[in-house]
Amino acid sequence: METITKKTILKNKLITQFQSSKNTLFGSGSLRELAINFFEKQGIPTRKHEEYKYLNLDVMLKGEFSSPAKKSLTSQQINSKSFLKNAKTIVIENGFFNQSLSTIDGLPKEIQILDICKSSELEIFKNHYSKYADISTDAFIALNTAMAVSGVFIYIPKGIVFETPIHILHISSVTENTFTNPRNLIVVGENAQVQLIESYQSIDSTATTINNALTEIVIEENANVNHYKIQDESEFGYLINTTQIYQKSKSVFTTNTFILSGALVRNNLTIVLDGEHIETHLNGLYLTKDNQVVDNHTLVDHWKSNCNSNELYKGIIEDKSSATFNGKIFVRKDAQKTNAFQSNKNILLSDDGTVNTKPQLEIYADDVKCSHGTSTGKLDTDKIFYLRARGLSELSAKKMLMHAFASEVVEGIKLPELLEYVEAKVTERFE
Amino acid sequence: MLSIKNLHASIDGKEILRGINLEIKAGEVHAIMGPNGSGKSTLSAVLAGREDYEVTEGEVIFNGKNLLALSPEDRAREGIFLAFQYPVEIPGVSNVNFLKTAINEIRNYKGLPPMEAKDFLVMLKEKQKLVELDAKLASRSVNEGFSGGEKKRNEIFQMAMLEPKLAILDETDSGLDIDALRIVANGVNKLKSKENATIVITHYQRLLDYIVPDVVHILYKGKIVKTGSKELALELEEKGYDFIKAEVEI
Numbered sequence: 001m002e003t004i005t006k007k008t009i010l011k012n013k014l015i016t017q018f019q020s021s022k023n024t025l026f027g028s029g030s031l032r033e034l035a036i037n038f039f040e041k042q043g044i045p046t047r048k049h050e051e052y053k054y055l056n057l058d059v060m061l062k063g064e065f066s067s068p069a070k071k072s073l074t075s076q077q078i079n080s081k082s083f084l085k086n087a088k089t090i091v092i093e094n095g096f097f098n099q100s101l102s103t104i105d106g107l108p109k110e111i112q113i114l115d116i117c118k119s120s121e122l123e124i125f126k127n128h129y130s131k132y133a134d135i136s137t138d139a140f141i142a143l144n145t146a147m148a149v150s151g152v153f154i155y156i157p158k159g160i161v162f163e164t165p166i167h168i169l170h171i172s173s174v175t176e177n178t179f180t181n182p183r184n185l186i187v188v189g190e191n192a193q194v195q196l197i198e199s200y201q202s203i204d205s206t207a208t209t210i211n212n213a214l215t216e217i218v219i220e221e222n223a224n225v226n227h228y229k230i231q232d233e234s235e236f237g238y239l240i241n242t243t244q245i246y247q248k249s250k251s252v253f254t255t256n257t258f259i260l261s262g263a264l265v266r267n268n269l270t271i272v273l274d275g276e277h278i279e280t281h282l283n284g285l286y287l288t289k290d291n292q293v294v295d296n297h298t299l300v301d302h303w304k305s306n307c308n309s310n311e312l313y314k315g316i317i318e319d320k321s322s323a324t325f326n327g328k329i330f331v332r333k334d335a336q337k338t339n340a341f342q343s344n345k346n347i348l349l350s351d352d353g354t355v356n357t358k359p360q361l362e363i364y365a366d367d368v369k370c371s372h373g374t375s376t377g378k379l380d381t382d383k384i385f386y387l388r389a390r391g392l393s394e395l396s397a398k399k400m401l402m403h404a405f406a407s408e409v410v411e412g413i414k415l416p417e418l419l420e421y422v423e424a425k426v427t428e429r430f431e
Numbered sequence: 432m433l434s435i436k437n438l439h440a441s442i443d444g445k446e447i448l449r450g451i452n453l454e455i456k457a458g459e460v461h462a463i464m465g466p467n468g469s470g471k472s473t474l475s476a477v478l479a480g481r482e483d484y485e486v487t488e489g490e491v492i493f494n495g496k497n498l499l500a501l502s503p504e505d506r507a508r509e510g511i512f513l514a515f516q517y518p519v520e521i522p523g524v525s526n527v528n529f530l531k532t533a534i535n536e537i538r539n540y541k542g543l544p545p546m547e548a549k550d551f552l553v554m555l556k557e558k559q560k561l562v563e564l565d566a567k568l569a570s571r572s573v574n575e576g577f578s579g580g581e582k583k584r585n586e587i588f589q590m591a592m593l594e595p596k597l598a599i600l601d602e603t604d605s606g607l608d609i610d611a612l613r614i615v616a617n618g619v620n621k622l623k624s625k626e627n628a629t630i631v632i633t634h635y636q637r638l639l640d641y642i643v644p645d646v647v648h649i650l651y652k653g654k655i656v657k658t659g660s661k662e663l664a665l666e667l668e669e670k671g672y673d674f675i676k677a678e679v680e681i
Contacts, residue, residue: 387529393536394502396536400532404521
């Protein structure tokens, strides 16, 4: 009973907050009204909701939540967290685009990067904003759409090949519990190429932060997007993270998600393949411990024929942590000659840890190649023995095997600087 | 070097080794032959320290140390090497990295500093040549996608790198064609010295044409029932294991 009340209190508070601030927010007021109505109807999901069956959100609802403080970080503090020195860094502090801490000067003039709240009059914004993340499908999408105040808008126009990686650095620096709804829209034009890194981190924060970020990425014909997500929050950081991808013909999209820490991480990754000859790769690695909760929901939605998608998610689960993988492949009736593959592998290191894995294939076309596989097990004792029989201690044998298990995903990183960073994080985790 | 006295071992409550006695001196090659299920692989597993087996009686002294009290890694560090009958594949762990870690942990155990990277590479090349192992295989993940012969050759390569005092070859010949067998045997022969010893466990006499034993033991129902010179292996090949069974069961 108590948690239902808490959810209702928070819900009502968010709605009140919306009502008092709605006239100051960017974009269409009617969209926001629609969205808040959906949120009001659905409320914060409970475990009775099929898509939230394994996610207990109650843990994050302790205490009061206030609106986030805007900006307090110094460039020195940001430097310690911006792990890609060769990237253009966009700082989103406590949900707000922080222009002065970002390093986005010297961009080619065609490329636009600006606070999303200042982009709502642009044609390209109007054409794409909120066209992909459907407010009627998820309470958190509705909430974000109603309440978003800031975030980044990125436009890479037709034909632009931008080789410098763009790093969107979400960082929390608050001292009070906060609930934020950052919103990003990225449009990659025809034949354009870009590398995007989203990271979620915090600085010296002992306050509970709930970050309900939503990112829509539009990938036009023949465009190529390499996307990385690094989730490395503190033990007080809760991430509800929606990534909505829309791909047109002949485009290539690769995404690699690394969940390294954080109290709770829920990822909703949806990719719509609306065109032919599209290629999509989704890789994920989650390393959980203590009481961490990680829940990855992915949906690969094949609309048209002759497309390929390939998904690999791997996890190592320690202590009392829990990990959920819910991966759905949807092949619509026009999507003939689809190749869609999915694999989820878990290593469960403790007796108290939990793994839930739910692969789903829904196929309405008849000429397709689809498969899914899932495994959950302990570290292989034969392999451990083999290594020990060569002189490795039991501990280093186990570390070596965990590292090897993770490396299949880590090695998918194509940016040397990022590879080195993640590699070091993974190694550190097994030290 | 190795002294086994009245060794009894069981798995899941079933006794497999029923009183093994064996003495091996430095410089010797011993062959242990026996029919399927006689306990050959159990003996090698117990010596290497596989924890599935329970030693119920007896002792094993290796260079003055109570071997059975040591962990598998400490046995390896003391100089025991088991060439596995079925080497496991370990995707994601490179042969080179694995060997470097193994060598340095062994050195650490002996109070030695880690090996210089340059020295390691020199050694790597030299030993690859010795066992005729393709450099490409050496840099790949441990045994991943290797053929049966390549796996066995990789075992001998590891043995060459780790320079053990006592090598136990557990059915290293099984599944090998004659060329692979010759290469593996050559490797073993080249690594032989006055300081080290080898136990060759095999079902067939064939391997012993290439690795010539000083002593041949016949293992049957968990006991060594006959010990002789290399001629014993030939006799066994000729008459089959039935002659042993008949002799023992009379």
